[in-house]
Amino acid sequence: MISRPYDEIKLLIENYLKKEFSTKSDLIWSKPPSVELGDISFPLFNIAKELKIKPEELSEKIIAEISFPDIVEKVNLQGGFLNLTFNRSIFVTQVLQTILEQTKYGQNSSLSSERIIVEHTSSNPTGPLHIGNFRGSVLGDVLGRLFSFLGAAVNVRYYVNDLGRQIAPLVIGYFLLKEAKYKIEEKGDLWLGKVYASMYTFLEIQQLKQKLSMLGWKIKDSSVSLYRLDDTDLKTVPEFLNSLPKENEEKDNTHKWFMKLTRIQSSLIERIPEVYEKLNKLTSSKIENLESTTNQYVKNYQEGKDKLIVEKFREVTKIALDGHVETLNLFAIFHDDFDWESDVAWSGEVQTMLAELEDKKYLRHDEKARLLKNDIIAEELGYKTKYSISYEIPDTIIINSEGITLYPCRDIVYHLHKLEKFNASQCYNVIAKMQQLPQLSVRLALYGLNRTDTADRIHHFDYEYVSLIGRKMAGREFDYVTPDELFVLAQEEIKTIIEERNYSEEEQQNIANKIAASSIKYHILKMDPQKSVAFDVKKAVDPNENSGSFLQYSYARALSILSRSSKHDINVQKILESTEKENLIIEKQAEWELVKLMEELPSILIKAAKSLRPDSVANFSYSLASSFHKFYDACPVLKAETPELIKSRVRIVFSISKCLESLFEVMGIEALEKM
RNA sequence: GGUCCCGUAGCUCAGCUGGAUAGAGCGUUUGCCUCCUAAGCAAAUGGUCGGGUGUUCGAAUCACCUCGGGAUCGCCA
Known part of the structure; x- marks a missing residue:
């Protein structure tokens, strides 16, 4: 080389x-x-x-x-x-020769001794993916692709959180509608999102009413349904709360809760009236006590012995998961394996793990609840020294006061064996930053279990959450922006541009699809993962502003030059294969800058992998594409003044196409020959 | 209150293992399709890099302090 x-x-x-x-x-x-x-x-x-x-x-x-x-x-x-x-001539000749000789420019074996697990997305199966967790999908995908491009063996996993308490009401609601033969006419995960938002609201309204009745409110007299705040409630509840003495600690909080639920209820009635009302009726008539039914469902599923319940949870989770996979595939994001939280729970290892931690006195008891003594473990086993942590790490609850194991328990057990699943040397969990503490306690638990080696190979690749400009993002209120929705919007925008070109209907559709996917993916990728961003739907979807299409356009322009070469009696193959020793020529600044940037590509990729900054690949790609557009304008290729210039520029154009192909592969963006 | 992250142009963001004159896109103003795809290019406009102190030959970048914004800190995940 x-x-x-x-x-x-x-x-x-x-x-x-x-x-x-x-x-x-x-x-x-x-x-x-x-x-x-x-x-x-x-x-x-x-x-x-x-x-x-x-x-x-x-x-x-x-x-x-x-x-x-x-x-x-x-x-x-x-x-x-x-x-x-x-010496420009020697430099260019050497760099372009390197590019031509490699099958994929920038590909190398710097990570070839690594086997890396990347876990990403792992979204709750209670609705569709939204741009918040989709950010993790994009980052995880590109991180995996980058490692793989640099020679690592990569295994991409999805952890299916099917055991959460929040799924139970969804399962209940789903089967109520199914038994009532309700017709579903939309994407499964989106549909589940509606059911979830409704059922969870009912559950909370019930809990609120129970709270109110504990405070002395006469629940039976006022309410038609346990799961609805009707007109009478809306009048009597504030009156009742006002009548409470000011000293009552619960007064303010309960009032806030009431206001919040009132808002959610009306928002859902407005947004998804049909599902909400239908479900409300069914729940009121068929479920006597949603809360206790929920608890019963959760408990049964956690134990995994009730076959009917297991089937029900799995059916619902599968629908959500299929929806997620479908969305991800639109953006060329793929997983190799799916690990189910329930499988971890049923393995029986949670008890063994807890016993060991208990035995080593790493658990703290508070009534029935148990907490992991994070700080003590970190102190005693050298975690603090190793990672220079000087503050006190708060304990985490892993068993609640009902005696129910919480998700960190499964997570710890899961991570005990996660590396073995792929014989991995490193594992990156691409998970939102708000999971920082739980992620830390998983590693600390592994320390406590004498598995420091495993723990040190597990990394939390954290990213900040995404907010929306002009909107909130709330799954509970069925208010979020989904990648699916963005995809459609982007397609429409792109079509208005393509219409002016001479493409068949089929070609138009194909181009619009590919650009929509890349634009959205790129838009999310280019942001620093550590920055909480305000997501602007209009910008993400606008082809004139979006740089995803800017990249693809540069590739299309390059290929267009190459494909038109024969019309100008220029034989690209011959130029590329020419072994003459003569040096290439650089005439203009634009071409010089472009070649220098191309030279940097391999080191940019290595740096991106080393510093875990997939976004830097996106930003470099932009510079490169931009530099090519400048070249394109300043330097005619097929109509260059001399044969020598033609030869040099054809090589440059071919090289840039190879550069972009490499970058597209790393970013999981499709290269379009024309657009 | 503790911890973590962020604060750079009107808006959205790059740049941060310290390096020379601070970089894009959008916006606003103007040019460029008889010439390889104008989803482009060229130019103008716009910045006390939140503020302060320190380290240094040199600080947007590092340290400390401070002010804003977000997240998290015991029973949801």
Whole structure:
């Protein structure tokens, strides 16, 4: 493999410094502020300081003693910066040759010794994916693709959270409607979202009413249904709460709760009237006590012995999961394996695990509830020292006061064996930042169970949540933006542009689909995962603003040039295969900048993987595409002035198409030949 | 109150293992299709990098303090 100029030069100087002065400081390279100064720059301050000489002096030595290869045309010193100017012709010839020789430019084996699990999405099966958890899908997908591109064996997993308490009301509601032969005419997960929002509201209204009756409100006299706040309730409840003495601690909170539920109820009645009303009637007539039925369902499913209940939960979860997979596939996001939380629970290992932690005194009792002593474990077993944590880590509840195990229990057991499932060396859990503490306690529990090695290989790749401009995102109120919905909106926008071009109906549809997917994916990917973002639907979907289509457009333009070459009597194959030793020509600034950027691609990918920044791939891609568009405008290819220029530019165009193909593969974006 | 994250142009964001004059897109103003796809290009406009102190030859970048915003901190996941 031909080495890359930037690295090559850096290595040359580095080796010299090490050999001659055995320096310890890292040599770093940067780009000079303007091309007149050079193409690559080495600030020598740190190393000069280490050697206790002036940067100028060091630089003079370097210039005098290193014999630079031909690719370096000019060396000069500018106030402590050693600036090198490349011989453009040699540089370009070398870089483009490297690109042509590799099947996939930028692909390498830097991670080939790794086996990596990436877990992502793992969304609750209570509704469709929304852009919040979809952000995790995109980040996880690209992270996996990146690792894989760099030679790692990658296994992408989805943890199915089918044991949560919140699913029970959904299951109950789903079967009420099914038995009533209610017709479903939409995507399954979206439909479940409606059922879930309704049923959970009923459950909460019941709980509110129970609370009120504990405070002295006469529940039976006022309410038609236990699961509805009717006109009488809306009048009598505030009156009742007002009549309570001011000292009553519950007064304010209950009032707030009441207001919140009133709002949710009316919002649901407005948004999904049919499902809501139908379900309300069915629940009122068939379920005497939703709360206790819910608890019973949850308990039965956790035990896994009641076959009917198991079938019911699985049926509902499967519908949600299928919906999620369908959505993800639209965006070329795929999982290799699905792990069910219920399977973990039924394995019986939770009890063994708890017993061991108990035995080691890592559990704290508070009545029936049990907490994991995070801080004690972290302190005693060196976690704090290892990761330099100086504050106190709060304990986490893993069994509630009813004696029911909470999800961290399953999560701990799951992670005991997760790495084994793929014989993995590393595992990245792409999970929202708000799960920080639970994720930490999983690792701490593993420490407590004497599995520090496993724990240290598990990483929480956290990302911030997504909010909506001008809207809230609330699953409970069936108010969220789904990727499905964005996809359709984007398609429509794109079609208005394609209509002006001469494509068949079928082609139009195909192009619109692919651009819609890439635009949305790109829009989400390019944001720093650590930033909580305000998501703007209009921008995400607008092809004139969105840079996903900008990337694809640059690829289409490149291919368009190549495909039209024969009309100009230019044989691309011949140019590419030509083994003549003559060097290529660079005439304009635009082409020079483009080639230099292409050179950087491999190191950008390695850096992105190392620093876990999939978003940096997106941002680099943008720079590259932008640079190509500038080239496209400034440098005619097929109509270039001389045969030599044509030859050089054809090679550049072919190379950029290869660069983009690599980047598209890493980002999971489809390359379109025309658009 | 403790912890974590964020605060860069009117808006949405890059840049952060310290490097030279702070970078895009959108917006507003103007040009460019007889020439490889105008989903593009060129130009103008726009910034006390939240504020302060420190470390340094050099700070948007590092440390400390401070002010804003978000998340989380015992029974939902």
